Amino acid sequence: xxxxxxxxxxxxxxxxxxxEAIKIKLESIGFDVVTATSPTQxxxxxxxxxxxxxxxxxxxxxxxxxxxxxLTEVKKSDIWKNIPVxxxxxxxxxxxxxxYLELGVTKYYVKADMRLEDIAKDIKEFxxxxxQ
Amino acid sequence: xxxxxxxxxxxxxxxFLFFAGIFPMAVFGFLYIRNEQEVTQNEIFNALVLLxxxxxxxxxxxxDDITARTVDFSSDGYIRDETKRLLNEGLDExxxxxxxxxxxxxxxxxxxxxxxxxxxxxxxxxASTDEKEIGKDESNDIYFKxxxxxxVLVRTDPWDVHFNVISPFVVAVPITDKDTHEFLAVIVxxxxxxxxxxxxxxxxxxxxxxxLEAIVGNDMKTLHTYIxxxxxxxxxxxxxxxxxxxxxxxxxxxxxxxxxxNGKEILGEYxxxxxxxxxxxxxxxxxxxxxxxVDIEKDVALLPARQAQxxxxxxxxxxxxxxxxxxxxxxxxxxxxxxxxxxxxxxxxAGNLQHRGFVVKTGDEIEELxxxxxxxxxxxxxxxxxxxxxxxxxxxxxxxLPVGVFMMKAPEGTLVATNPKSLELLGQEKGFLxxxxxxxxxxxxxxxxxxxxxxxxxNELPITIALREGVLAERSDVVITRPNGEKVTLRVVGVxxxxxxxxxxxxxxxxxxxxxxxxxxxxxTEFVSLASHQLRxxxxxxxxxxxxxxxxxxxxxxxxxxxxxxxxxxxNQRMVGLVNALLNVSRIxxxxxxxxxxxxxxxxxxxxxxKESEPMIKEKKMTIIKECAADIPILHVDQKMVRxxxxxxxxxxxxxxxxxxxxTVRVRREGDDHVYIExxxxxxxxxxxxxxxxxxxxxxxxxxxxxxxxxxxxxxxLVKLVVDQLNGKIWFFSEENKGTSFxxxxxxx
Numbered sequence: 090x091x092x093x094x095x096x097x098x099x100x101x102x103x104x105x106x107x108x109e110a111i112k113i114k115l116e117s118i119g120f121d122v123v124t125a126t127s128p129t130q131x132x133x134x135x136x137x138x139x140x141x142x143x144x145x146x147x148x149x150x151x152x153x154x155x156x157x158x159x160l161t162e163v164k165k166s167d168i169w170k171n172i173p174v175x176x177x178x179x180x181x182x183x184x185x186x187x188x189y190l191e192l193g194v195t196k197y198y199v200k201a202d203m204r205l206e207d208i209a210k211d212i213k214e215f216x217x218x219x220x221q
Numbered sequence: 222x223x224x225x226x227x228x229x230x231x232x233x234x235x236x237f238l239f240f241a242g243i244f245p246m247a248v249f250g251f252l253y254i255r256n257e258q259e260v261t262q263n264e265i266f267n268a269l270v271l272l273x274x275x276x277x278x279x280x281x282x283x284x285d286d287i288t289a290r291t292v293d294f295s296s297d298g299y300i301r302d303e304t305k306r307l308l309n310e311g312l313d314e315x316x317x318x319x320x321x322x323x324x325x326x327x328x329x330x331x332x333x334x335x336x337x338x339x340x341x342x343x344x345x346x347x348a349s350t351d352e353k354e355i356g357k358d359e360s361n362d363i364y365f366k367x368x369x370x371x372x373v374l375v376r377t378d379p380w381d382v383h384f385n386v387i388s389p390f391v392v393a394v395p396i397t398d399k400d401t402h403e404f405l406a407v408i409v410x411x412x413x414x415x416x417x418x419x420x421x422x423x424x425x426x427x428x429x430x431x432x433l434e435a436i437v438g439n440d441m442k443t444l445h446t447y448i449x450x451x452x453x454x455x456x457x458x459x460x461x462x463x464x465x466x467x468x469x470x471x472x473x474x475x476x477x478x479x480x481x482x483n484g485k486e487i488l489g490e491y492x493x494x495x496x497x498x499x500x501x502x503x504x505x506x507x508x509x510x511x512x513x514x515v516d517i518e519k520d521v522a523l524l525p526a527r528q529a530q531x532x533x534x535x536x537x538x539x540x541x542x543x544x545x546x547x548x549x550x551x552x553x554x555x556x557x558x559x560x561x562x563x564x565x566x567x568x569x570x571a572g573n574l575q576h577r578g579f580v581v582k583t584g585d586e587i588e589e590l591x592x593x594x595x596x597x598x599x600x601x602x603x604x605x606x607x608x609x610x611x612x613x614x615x616x617x618x619x620x621x622l623p624v625g626v627f628m629m630k631a632p633e634g635t636l637v638a639t640n641p642k643s644l645e646l647l648g649q650e651k652g653f654l655x656x657x658x659x660x661x662x663x664x665x666x667x668x669x670x671x672x673x674x675x676x677x678x679x680n681e682l683p684i685t686i687a688l689r690e691g692v693l694a695e696r697s698d699v700v701i702t703r704p705n706g707e708k709v710t711l712r713v714v715g716v717x718x719x720x721x722x723x724x725x726x727x728x729x730x731x732x733x734x735x736x737x738x739x740x741x742x743x744x745x746t747e748f749v750s751l752a753s754h755q756l757r758x759x760x761x762x763x764x765x766x767x768x769x770x771x772x773x774x775x776x777x778x779x780x781x782x783x784x785x786x787x788x789x790x791x792x793n794q795r796m797v798g799l800v801n802a803l804l805n806v807s808r809i810x811x812x813x814x815x816x817x818x819x820x821x822x823x824x825x826x827x828x829x830x831x832k833e834s835e836p837m838i839k840e841k842k843m844t845i846i847k848e849c850a851a852d853i854p855i856l857h858v859d860q861k862m863v864r865x866x867x868x869x870x871x872x873x874x875x876x877x878x879x880x881x882x883x884x885t886v887r888v889r890r891e892g893d894d895h896v897y898i899e900x901x902x903x904x905x906x907x908x909x910x911x912x913x914x915x916x917x918x919x920x921x922x923x924x925x926x927x928x929x930x931x932x933x934x935x936x937x938x939l940v941k942l943v944v945d946q947l948n949g950k951i952w953f954f955s956e957e958n959k960g961t962s963f964x965x966x967x968x969x970x
Binding site: 104106107110111113114117148149178179199200201202204205206 | 751753754757758760761762764765766768769772774775797800801
């Protein structure tokens, strides 16, 4: 019962150690976590696993692909476009930040400046809001 | 260049002098001649009147004289007696005696007499000085008819001949009986008219004649004195005129008509019976119904005046010629230096600025003009030299400029000058821009585009802005396609060139290939972006795993483990700070710092930084004094930049001040357009000898480099970069071991 009540977060992050840490942290505060290391994989996850409640999205995912590609796909879809996306990246350039905000991310974080716990708590708080 | 019609100054001057000389002379001459003619005419009239009057007097005297003579004869006792006897007795003896008496005793008395006759009551000659006369019947003659009742003087008809005298004067007087006064006969004295003609003619000299001669000269041929009787026949004349006195020519000229019809004497000009225009005077001899006329042909009379006139005109003409010659020479003398100057002007105008005019030493304005002209030419030559040099310098400069230059004439934008680099940049052959291109043609040839391939809007091109709005404009995103298909990004600067009145006369487009720079810029941005990712990712890993260990997410840790993990965590945090600082430096230096202008309240930023620093403030037991004025304006700047300033200054103050020190932050308005920021501490201060290096990259002062190992030497460098970026000023005041104050002013707008 408790398993089904847990919210599911899709973490898209290519850096495995970070992905692992994020997974541990999110699970420790009560999320179910699914992971992907590329935009394609992320989209597949969205397709395969219904009811994903939120997405943790990194920017640099490989040499040729970025979180923007994934986000563009998500926002195109009527089913997925309302899923809150939290962009967590180390690329603090304003261009990137605007691109994400324009495409409709919920929040935008610079990894190195943030404690993992703070981001996790932000996501949790956001999802527990009554409107959600 | 010469005007179609012009009058040389010499000609003008000559004409002016000529007319100035001749005009008064002409006016004076005209008036003089007119006056002279009038005077002469008047004098002639006066002389004519006098002449006429004197002749009249003499004629009347003559008439009276011959009448008196005849009357005298009629009262001769012998004649009376012998006539009575002859009439009564009819004896030849008496006839002969009487005739003899007349011839011998009477006729010689008067030399004017040519004959004497005595007519009986029937008009028949009964006695005469000439026998042939005796017996003639003269009863029809007017002198017989009138002579019966009183003395009468007549000029006989032109065809009458008495005593071999043609048309003589005849005076007839009645002879009466001495006692009874009974009419007996008529004595007729015949006088030779030539005697009267002598009187009328100029054969005798009068004062009047002399004065007339003085006027009209010796030629008195046309002076006529003649008498016309009531039948308008000339009865006496001075022969000189070609009028045949034996013919009745019926003179009806003006003086004759005036006298005979109106009884008026005239003095004036008229046409005489021969058709000549004459000046004449008339006298009416009323008793005898005769007109005495004295006239002279006008042309002849006025000839001396005319001659004087002609002479005068001759003199005037000679004078005019003299004046003309004089004027010509004067004007030549005056205009020669001007002509010389004109020649010089022509030479200089033709481009020979080295030429100097020869200045004629006239000592007047013309000489001054000559000197001024030479001075002007010298100054022009000097200027031309300077201009040539400038031109050469500019040409060399333009030729070798490493940027493309187009110079266009305002307002239509016709291309007037280019340089080789411009052709190279456009990938065009020489000659492409040699003929002047209109602005529109040029655009069609070059096809400026935006980076996305759209045509560049004409009114956004810098050269358009410079030409039309007269302001400098710069764009770095003008893409053109070379003929070989290569696309080049140009940075174009449009500069207006204005004349003194501020009107745009030229537009200069300076352009350069910035394709590489654009690529480098992109590469730089890419690098910073990648570097920030690549450097931060491992740091994030360390961060988050240490964080989780410390949070005991994966099991309890011992106090020693915690203290070690804290060290790792802090060390990593410093590393993150260092990477952030380095990235900021790199962004600002490379110009890739993405600014995001927002309305910033400086006090909020100070508060935020102080809050971040709270752990350290508490740890070092620092006193913080915050003095922020109430009227600090909102700044429109990038928030990250303001943060960098406060974070670094406040963290430096905290780091380099011993515990329990004091830090003061002041923010206030400075004047109308600046804000003033001050961060002071009571710390170690900066060594004097290192003041100059304080804002250099990676510099750390001697006195703190051992006290604090965490400093990067980037903080103040970054602050300086940011303040410069915000067009502000930064300076400081420091004393070692007493403290340091940093001051910043930032423009409000």
